[in-house]
């Protein structure tokens with residue numbers, strides 16, 4: 001099983017190099033690749049208590065408005081830059097704070113890469 005996993009990684013690695021610049025690579029303006037695995041760690045530490053493990057928002061919070069459903073088309077259809085800015089600067093008059101002092105720009109891009117994994121097919 002492990003070997004299969006490694007082979008798969010190698011294959012995906014080759015495939016993403018092979019299709020460089022194509023659909024597989026969605027790079028922010030800086031051209032750096034962002035890492036949803038690191039992003040998941042950041043999400044678990046900083047976002048999960050409001051947005052929930054599945055991104056749909058923690059139930060039972062008494063917040064108005066409730067945390068956004070990060071899986072929803074209304075969020076997922078937004079451009080990377082727009083969501084980056086939201087996470088960076090926060091959303092006025094909501095519990096969504098600005099993360100620019102707690103997280104570096106790279107960390108915000110990583111967490112956004114993880115938020116993108118909530119996109120529904």
Ligand code: HEC
Nearest residue numbers: 046047050065066067068083086087091094095096099111
């Ligand atoms: C204290 C609770 C809380 C935490 C922690 C939190 N959020 Fe939010 N988040 C909210 C609320 C509340 C909203 C606003 C929902 C609305 O406007 O309807 C929101 C909105 C958002 C939106 C949509 C913004 C928009 O423009 O509508 C995104 C994307 C988001 N959060 C991502 C994150 C990420 C990534 C983290 C972790 C770095 C995080 N949030 C941490 C409560 C939180």
